[in-house]
Amino acid sequence: MTKGVTARAAVVVAALLSVATATAVPRDAMRVTVERNAGGGASAAFKFKRVPAPARDDAATGARLALVVGQRDANGAQLAALTDGALPSNEDEPRANFFFNAGTDGGRFLIDLGSAVEIAEVNSYSWHASSRAAQVYNLYASDGSAPNFDAAPDERTHPASRGWKLIATVDTRPARGEAGTQHGASVNDAGGSLGKYRYLLFDAVPTEYDDPFGNTFFSEVDVIAKK
Ligand SMILES: [Ca+2]
Secondary structure: HHHHHHHHHHHHHHHHHHHHHHHHHHOOOEEEEEEEEHHHHHOOOOOOOOOOOOOOOOOOOOOOOOEEEOEEEOOOOOOOHHHHOOOOOOOOHHOOEOEEEOOOOEEEEEEEEEEEEEEEEEEEEEEOOOOOOOEEEEEEEEEEEEEEEOOOOOOOOOOHHHHHHHEEEEEOOOOOOOOOOEEEEEEEEEOOOEEEEEEEEEEEOOOOOOOOOOOOEEEEEEEEEEO
């Protein structure tokens, strides 16, 4: 009984807060744009209709990368492949992609931009003939200013409890139909800015658990600064 009342009270408080937010400042207009190429549409140019093609000189170029949780698959590239501007030339080029180890439950990697940047978009790209093409991850961001900020929250630590904000949950798997081999995701905001952040944390899980090979072949991650 008490529990029900508490839950209902929480709903009311949430509703009041949302009204206050709506009148005080524009509501968040974060969007996740997802596209999938298949067959001949998947080329080394990573061309999509709405997701921008990978950039060579984005804000993540030269950023510090760190593996925070999980193991790299030794058949794949180092984390540096995520921001080197180089793309795989075909759908089966493990050395041109970073992926978490086979049979493991994904993990977390960090992009440290070195200083706070007003971010317009975070775009991620992947390419694989089968189930490793899709991307499933939570994107967290932080300016690092929280007193208890932890740049490397381990698997027992919820990032939100250590100074991180959940920006988006990205899942490029189609609800039905062709899965595609080349996926692009763009996290952006209708207002032009996702916010000003120094750190990005990707919290990725396998795309499927039917076999040990569900960890995404990440080809590139771009961080586009607001102009
Ligand atoms: Ca790359």
